[in-house]
Amino acid sequence: MSLMEWVFISLGLKIGSFLNVCIVRIPRRQSIVSPRSFCTRCGQALKPYDNIPLISYLVLGGKCRFCKGTISWQYPVVEALTTAIFWGTYAGYGLQWKTAVLLVFFSALIVLVFIDLNHRLLPDVITLPGIALGVVLSLLVGIEDDVGTALVQLAGLPDSGGRWGWLISSLLGAFICGGFLWLVGAVYFKLKKVEGLGGGDLKLMGMVGAFLGVKLGLLTIMLGSVLGALVGLAYIKMTGKDYRYPLPFGSFLGVAAIGAALWGEQLLSWYLGITGRL
Ligand SMILES: [Zn+2]
Structure with a gap:
Protein backbone atom coordinates (compact mmCIF):
# COMPACT_ATOMS: atom_id res chain seq x y z
CA MET A 1 0.00 0.00 0.00
CA SER A 2 1.29 3.45 -0.86
CA LEU A 3 2.08 6.15 1.68
CA MET A 4 -0.83 8.30 0.47
CA GLU A 5 -3.23 5.41 1.01
CA TRP A 6 -2.05 5.19 4.63
CA VAL A 7 -2.53 8.94 4.98
CA PHE A 8 -6.15 8.65 3.81
CA ILE A 9 -6.76 5.61 6.03
CA SER A 10 -5.51 7.39 9.15
CA LEU A 11 -7.44 10.52 8.13
CA GLY A 12 -10.57 8.35 7.76
CA LEU A 13 -10.07 6.92 11.27
CA LYS A 14 -9.64 10.39 12.78
CA ILE A 15 -12.59 11.91 10.94
CA GLY A 16 -14.74 8.83 11.64
CA SER A 17 -14.10 9.32 15.34
CA PHE A 18 -15.10 12.99 15.02
CA LEU A 19 -18.25 12.09 13.05
CA ASN A 20 -19.26 9.85 16.00
CA VAL A 21 -19.06 12.91 18.26
CA CYS A 22 -21.26 14.85 15.79
CA ILE A 23 -23.78 11.99 15.56
CA VAL A 24 -24.18 11.81 19.34
CA ARG A 25 -24.01 15.52 20.20
CA ILE A 26 -25.70 17.47 17.37
CA PRO A 27 -29.23 16.09 18.06
CA ARG A 28 -28.73 17.00 21.75
CA ARG A 29 -27.60 20.50 20.77
CA GLN A 30 -24.27 20.00 22.54
CA SER A 31 -20.94 21.43 21.45
CA ILE A 32 -18.95 19.19 19.12
CA VAL A 33 -15.59 20.65 20.22
CA SER A 34 -15.74 20.52 24.01
CA PRO A 35 -15.76 18.79 26.46
CA ARG A 36 -13.48 15.86 25.61
CA SER A 37 -15.12 12.54 24.80
CA PHE A 38 -16.85 10.92 27.75
CA CYS A 39 -18.84 7.77 28.44
CA THR A 40 -22.49 8.63 27.73
CA ARG A 41 -23.53 6.24 30.51
CA CYS A 42 -21.35 7.14 33.50
CA GLY A 43 -20.01 10.50 32.30
CA GLN A 44 -16.33 9.64 32.92
CA ALA A 45 -13.95 11.47 30.58
CA LEU A 46 -12.17 8.96 28.33
CA LYS A 47 -8.43 8.45 28.70
CA PRO A 48 -6.62 9.24 25.44
CA TYR A 49 -5.67 5.56 25.12
CA ASP A 50 -9.34 4.59 25.39
CA ASN A 51 -10.24 6.94 22.56
CA ILE A 52 -8.26 5.39 19.71
CA PRO A 53 -10.55 4.72 16.75
CA LEU A 54 -11.52 1.03 16.30
CA ILE A 55 -8.64 -0.26 18.45
CA SER A 56 -9.97 0.95 21.81
CA TYR A 57 -13.35 -0.65 21.13
CA LEU A 58 -11.64 -4.00 20.50
CA VAL A 59 -9.23 -3.72 23.44
CA LEU A 60 -12.05 -2.76 25.84
CA GLY A 61 -14.26 -5.54 24.46
CA GLY A 62 -17.01 -3.02 23.72
CA LYS A 63 -17.36 -2.01 27.40
CA CYS A 64 -16.60 1.23 29.28
CA ARG A 65 -13.42 0.92 31.42
CA PHE A 66 -15.16 2.58 34.38
CA CYS A 67 -18.79 1.48 34.50
CA LYS A 68 -18.51 -1.62 32.27
CA GLY A 69 -21.53 -0.35 30.34
CA THR A 70 -21.84 -1.49 26.73
CA ILE A 71 -20.38 0.90 24.15
CA SER A 72 -22.69 1.16 21.14
CA TRP A 73 -21.69 -0.90 18.05
CA GLN A 74 -22.27 2.30 16.14
CA TYR A 75 -18.91 3.80 17.15
CA PRO A 76 -16.67 1.18 15.49
CA VAL A 77 -19.09 0.86 12.54
CA VAL A 78 -18.96 4.61 11.80
CA GLU A 79 -15.16 4.59 12.16
CA ALA A 80 -14.72 1.58 9.87
CA LEU A 81 -17.21 2.93 7.33
CA THR A 82 -15.61 6.38 7.23
CA THR A 83 -12.17 4.83 6.84
CA ALA A 84 -13.33 2.59 3.99
CA ILE A 85 -14.95 5.55 2.23
CA PHE A 86 -11.87 7.77 2.64
CA TRP A 87 -9.57 5.05 1.37
CA GLY A 88 -11.88 4.03 -1.50
CA THR A 89 -12.50 7.60 -2.68
CA TYR A 90 -8.76 8.30 -2.75
CA ALA A 91 -8.12 5.00 -4.55
CA GLY A 92 -10.76 5.89 -7.14
CA TYR A 93 -10.03 9.57 -7.77
CA GLY A 94 -6.48 10.16 -6.54
CA LEU A 95 -5.17 13.40 -5.13
ZN1 LIG B 1 -18.97 4.43 31.53
Whole structure:
Protein backbone atom coordinates (compact mmCIF):
# COMPACT_ATOMS: atom_id res chain seq x y z
CA MET A 1 0.00 0.00 0.00
CA SER A 2 1.29 3.45 -0.86
CA LEU A 3 2.08 6.15 1.68
CA MET A 4 -0.83 8.30 0.47
CA GLU A 5 -3.23 5.41 1.01
CA TRP A 6 -2.05 5.19 4.63
CA VAL A 7 -2.53 8.94 4.98
CA PHE A 8 -6.15 8.65 3.81
CA ILE A 9 -6.76 5.61 6.03
CA SER A 10 -5.51 7.39 9.15
CA LEU A 11 -7.44 10.52 8.13
CA GLY A 12 -10.57 8.35 7.76
CA LEU A 13 -10.07 6.92 11.27
CA LYS A 14 -9.64 10.39 12.78
CA ILE A 15 -12.59 11.91 10.94
CA GLY A 16 -14.74 8.83 11.64
CA SER A 17 -14.10 9.32 15.34
CA PHE A 18 -15.10 12.99 15.02
CA LEU A 19 -18.25 12.09 13.05
CA ASN A 20 -19.26 9.85 16.00
CA VAL A 21 -19.06 12.91 18.26
CA CYS A 22 -21.26 14.85 15.79
CA ILE A 23 -23.78 11.99 15.56
CA VAL A 24 -24.18 11.81 19.34
CA ARG A 25 -24.01 15.52 20.20
CA ILE A 26 -25.70 17.47 17.37
CA PRO A 27 -29.23 16.09 18.06
CA ARG A 28 -28.73 17.00 21.75
CA ARG A 29 -27.60 20.50 20.77
CA GLN A 30 -24.27 20.00 22.54
CA SER A 31 -20.94 21.43 21.45
CA ILE A 32 -18.95 19.19 19.12
CA VAL A 33 -15.59 20.65 20.22
CA SER A 34 -15.74 20.52 24.01
CA PRO A 35 -15.76 18.79 26.46
CA ARG A 36 -13.48 15.86 25.61
CA SER A 37 -15.12 12.54 24.80
CA PHE A 38 -16.85 10.92 27.75
CA CYS A 39 -18.84 7.77 28.44
CA THR A 40 -22.49 8.63 27.73
CA ARG A 41 -23.53 6.24 30.51
CA CYS A 42 -21.35 7.14 33.50
CA GLY A 43 -20.01 10.50 32.30
CA GLN A 44 -16.33 9.64 32.92
CA ALA A 45 -13.95 11.47 30.58
CA LEU A 46 -12.17 8.96 28.33
CA LYS A 47 -8.43 8.45 28.70
CA PRO A 48 -6.62 9.24 25.44
CA TYR A 49 -5.67 5.56 25.12
CA ASP A 50 -9.34 4.59 25.39
CA ASN A 51 -10.24 6.94 22.56
CA ILE A 52 -8.26 5.39 19.71
CA PRO A 53 -10.55 4.72 16.75
CA LEU A 54 -11.52 1.03 16.30
CA ILE A 55 -8.64 -0.26 18.45
CA SER A 56 -9.97 0.95 21.81
CA TYR A 57 -13.35 -0.65 21.13
CA LEU A 58 -11.64 -4.00 20.50
CA VAL A 59 -9.23 -3.72 23.44
CA LEU A 60 -12.05 -2.76 25.84
CA GLY A 61 -14.26 -5.54 24.46
CA GLY A 62 -17.01 -3.02 23.72
CA LYS A 63 -17.36 -2.01 27.40
CA CYS A 64 -16.60 1.23 29.28
CA ARG A 65 -13.42 0.92 31.42
CA PHE A 66 -15.16 2.58 34.38
CA CYS A 67 -18.79 1.48 34.50
CA LYS A 68 -18.51 -1.62 32.27
CA GLY A 69 -21.53 -0.35 30.34
CA THR A 70 -21.84 -1.49 26.73
CA ILE A 71 -20.38 0.90 24.15
CA SER A 72 -22.69 1.16 21.14
CA TRP A 73 -21.69 -0.90 18.05
CA GLN A 74 -22.27 2.30 16.14
CA TYR A 75 -18.91 3.80 17.15
CA PRO A 76 -16.67 1.18 15.49
CA VAL A 77 -19.09 0.86 12.54
CA VAL A 78 -18.96 4.61 11.80
CA GLU A 79 -15.16 4.59 12.16
CA ALA A 80 -14.72 1.58 9.87
CA LEU A 81 -17.21 2.93 7.33
CA THR A 82 -15.61 6.38 7.23
CA THR A 83 -12.17 4.83 6.84
CA ALA A 84 -13.33 2.59 3.99
CA ILE A 85 -14.95 5.55 2.23
CA PHE A 86 -11.87 7.77 2.64
CA TRP A 87 -9.57 5.05 1.37
CA GLY A 88 -11.88 4.03 -1.50
CA THR A 89 -12.50 7.60 -2.68
CA TYR A 90 -8.76 8.30 -2.75
CA ALA A 91 -8.12 5.00 -4.55
CA GLY A 92 -10.76 5.89 -7.14
CA TYR A 93 -10.03 9.57 -7.77
CA GLY A 94 -6.48 10.16 -6.54
CA LEU A 95 -5.17 13.40 -5.13
CA GLN A 96 -7.38 16.14 -6.58
CA TRP A 97 -10.05 18.67 -5.52
CA LYS A 98 -12.85 16.30 -6.46
CA THR A 99 -11.66 13.82 -3.83
CA ALA A 100 -11.65 16.52 -1.14
CA VAL A 101 -15.12 17.79 -2.10
CA LEU A 102 -16.56 14.27 -2.19
CA LEU A 103 -15.11 13.49 1.23
CA VAL A 104 -16.68 16.64 2.74
CA PHE A 105 -20.00 15.61 1.16
CA PHE A 106 -19.72 11.99 2.35
CA SER A 107 -18.79 13.02 5.89
CA ALA A 108 -21.91 15.18 6.16
CA LEU A 109 -24.00 12.32 4.74
CA ILE A 110 -22.61 9.77 7.23
CA VAL A 111 -23.60 12.05 10.13
CA LEU A 112 -27.09 12.57 8.65
CA VAL A 113 -27.61 8.85 7.94
CA PHE A 114 -26.92 7.88 11.55
CA ILE A 115 -28.78 10.79 13.17
CA ASP A 116 -31.86 9.96 11.08
CA LEU A 117 -31.48 6.29 12.01
CA ASN A 118 -31.32 7.15 15.73
CA HIS A 119 -33.76 10.05 15.95
CA ARG A 120 -35.77 10.33 12.67
CA LEU A 121 -34.25 13.77 12.35
CA LEU A 122 -32.10 15.55 9.75
CA PRO A 123 -30.79 18.65 11.54
CA ASP A 124 -30.90 21.97 9.67
CA VAL A 125 -27.47 22.83 11.10
CA ILE A 126 -26.05 20.25 8.69
CA THR A 127 -28.38 20.33 5.67
CA LEU A 128 -28.68 24.11 5.22
CA PRO A 129 -24.93 24.90 5.35
CA GLY A 130 -24.60 21.71 3.25
CA ILE A 131 -26.68 23.26 0.44
CA ALA A 132 -24.60 26.45 0.52
CA LEU A 133 -21.34 24.50 0.63
CA GLY A 134 -22.41 22.33 -2.32
CA VAL A 135 -23.13 25.43 -4.40
CA VAL A 136 -19.84 27.14 -3.47
CA LEU A 137 -17.73 24.02 -3.99
CA SER A 138 -19.32 23.46 -7.41
CA LEU A 139 -17.11 26.36 -8.54
CA LEU A 140 -14.06 24.33 -7.55
CA VAL A 141 -15.05 20.99 -9.04
CA GLY A 142 -17.21 20.92 -12.14
CA ILE A 143 -20.57 19.18 -12.07
CA GLU A 144 -21.01 17.33 -15.35
CA ASP A 145 -24.72 17.11 -15.63
CA ASP A 146 -26.40 16.54 -19.01
CA VAL A 147 -29.85 17.04 -17.51
CA GLY A 148 -28.73 20.34 -16.01
CA THR A 149 -27.15 21.37 -19.33
CA ALA A 150 -30.32 20.51 -21.24
CA LEU A 151 -32.42 22.56 -18.81
CA VAL A 152 -30.02 25.50 -19.12
CA GLN A 153 -30.38 25.44 -22.90
CA LEU A 154 -34.13 25.01 -22.69
CA ALA A 155 -34.41 28.07 -20.46
CA GLY A 156 -32.21 30.07 -22.83
CA LEU A 157 -29.68 30.76 -20.07
CA PRO A 158 -26.07 31.48 -21.03
CA ASP A 159 -24.19 28.44 -22.29
CA SER A 160 -23.51 26.08 -19.44
CA GLY A 161 -19.86 25.46 -20.16
CA GLY A 162 -17.26 26.47 -17.57
CA ARG A 163 -17.68 27.73 -14.04
CA TRP A 164 -21.01 29.51 -14.56
CA GLY A 165 -22.40 26.29 -15.93
CA TRP A 166 -21.18 24.37 -12.90
CA LEU A 167 -22.78 26.93 -10.60
CA ILE A 168 -26.08 26.81 -12.49
CA SER A 169 -26.00 23.00 -12.48
CA SER A 170 -25.51 23.00 -8.74
CA LEU A 171 -28.33 25.51 -8.09
CA LEU A 172 -30.64 23.64 -10.46
CA GLY A 173 -29.75 20.40 -8.69
CA ALA A 174 -30.66 21.86 -5.30
CA PHE A 175 -33.97 23.33 -6.46
CA ILE A 176 -35.11 20.48 -8.68
CA CYS A 177 -34.19 17.62 -6.32
CA GLY A 178 -35.64 19.38 -3.27
CA GLY A 179 -38.67 20.45 -5.33
CA PHE A 180 -39.24 17.00 -6.79
CA LEU A 181 -39.31 15.45 -3.34
CA TRP A 182 -41.67 18.21 -2.16
CA LEU A 183 -44.00 17.34 -5.05
CA VAL A 184 -43.91 13.63 -4.20
CA GLY A 185 -44.68 14.49 -0.57
CA ALA A 186 -47.57 16.77 -1.58
CA VAL A 187 -49.12 14.11 -3.83
CA TYR A 188 -48.69 11.48 -1.11
CA PHE A 189 -50.35 13.78 1.41
CA LYS A 190 -53.30 14.36 -0.96
CA LEU A 191 -53.76 10.63 -1.49
CA LYS A 192 -53.11 9.24 1.98
CA LYS A 193 -53.76 12.24 4.23
CA VAL A 194 -50.54 11.37 6.10
CA GLU A 195 -47.31 13.29 6.17
CA GLY A 196 -45.00 10.86 4.38
CA LEU A 197 -41.98 13.08 3.96
CA GLY A 198 -40.40 15.44 6.45
CA GLY A 199 -38.99 18.87 5.63
CA GLY A 200 -35.59 17.46 6.55
CA ASP A 201 -35.75 15.08 3.60
CA LEU A 202 -36.32 18.01 1.22
CA LYS A 203 -33.35 19.95 2.59
CA LEU A 204 -31.20 16.82 2.46
CA MET A 205 -32.09 16.41 -1.22
CA GLY A 206 -31.37 20.11 -1.76
CA MET A 207 -27.88 19.42 -0.42
CA VAL A 208 -27.45 16.27 -2.54
CA GLY A 209 -28.60 18.16 -5.67
CA ALA A 210 -26.21 21.03 -4.92
CA PHE A 211 -23.27 18.61 -4.75
CA LEU A 212 -24.24 16.18 -7.54
CA GLY A 213 -26.45 18.12 -9.97
CA VAL A 214 -29.91 17.26 -11.32
CA LYS A 215 -29.19 13.89 -12.94
CA LEU A 216 -27.37 12.15 -10.10
CA GLY A 217 -29.65 13.88 -7.58
CA LEU A 218 -32.76 12.41 -9.17
CA LEU A 219 -30.99 9.04 -9.40
CA THR A 220 -30.40 9.33 -5.64
CA ILE A 221 -34.14 9.79 -5.01
CA MET A 222 -34.89 6.73 -7.15
CA LEU A 223 -32.23 4.53 -5.54
CA GLY A 224 -33.14 5.74 -2.04
CA SER A 225 -36.82 4.92 -2.61
CA VAL A 226 -36.06 1.42 -3.92
CA LEU A 227 -33.61 0.80 -1.07
CA GLY A 228 -36.09 2.12 1.49
CA ALA A 229 -38.91 -0.04 0.12
CA LEU A 230 -36.79 -3.22 0.04
CA VAL A 231 -34.96 -2.82 3.33
CA GLY A 232 -37.96 -1.23 5.04
CA LEU A 233 -40.37 -3.98 4.05
CA ALA A 234 -37.86 -6.69 4.99
CA TYR A 235 -37.34 -5.02 8.38
CA ILE A 236 -41.07 -4.67 9.04
CA LYS A 237 -41.66 -8.31 8.04
CA MET A 238 -38.81 -9.62 10.18
CA THR A 239 -39.65 -7.65 13.32
CA GLY A 240 -43.42 -7.90 12.92
CA LYS A 241 -43.80 -4.11 13.24
CA ASP A 242 -46.82 -2.19 11.98
CA TYR A 243 -46.57 -1.18 8.31
CA ARG A 244 -46.91 2.44 9.41
CA TYR A 245 -43.63 2.12 11.33
CA PRO A 246 -41.71 5.33 10.49
CA LEU A 247 -38.72 4.41 8.33
CA PRO A 248 -35.66 6.66 8.28
CA PHE A 249 -36.05 7.74 4.65
CA GLY A 250 -33.20 10.23 5.06
CA SER A 251 -30.83 7.37 5.93
CA PHE A 252 -31.74 5.56 2.72
CA LEU A 253 -31.35 8.76 0.69
CA GLY A 254 -27.94 9.35 2.29
CA VAL A 255 -26.68 5.87 1.42
CA ALA A 256 -28.11 6.24 -2.10
CA ALA A 257 -26.35 9.61 -2.52
CA ILE A 258 -22.97 8.06 -1.72
CA GLY A 259 -23.68 5.27 -4.22
CA ALA A 260 -24.85 7.74 -6.89
CA ALA A 261 -21.77 9.93 -6.42
CA LEU A 262 -19.37 7.00 -6.77
CA TRP A 263 -21.12 4.74 -9.29
CA GLY A 264 -24.05 6.76 -10.67
CA GLU A 265 -22.56 7.43 -14.10
CA GLN A 266 -21.65 3.76 -14.64
CA LEU A 267 -25.05 2.64 -13.36
CA LEU A 268 -26.88 5.00 -15.74
CA SER A 269 -24.87 4.05 -18.82
CA TRP A 270 -25.31 0.36 -17.96
CA TYR A 271 -29.05 0.87 -17.57
CA LEU A 272 -29.39 2.89 -20.76
CA GLY A 273 -27.29 0.24 -22.54
CA ILE A 274 -29.73 -2.48 -21.50
CA THR A 275 -32.87 -0.58 -22.33
CA GLY A 276 -31.28 0.59 -25.58
CA ARG A 277 -32.73 4.07 -25.34
CA LEU A 278 -30.90 7.39 -25.82
ZN1 LIG B 1 -18.97 4.43 31.53
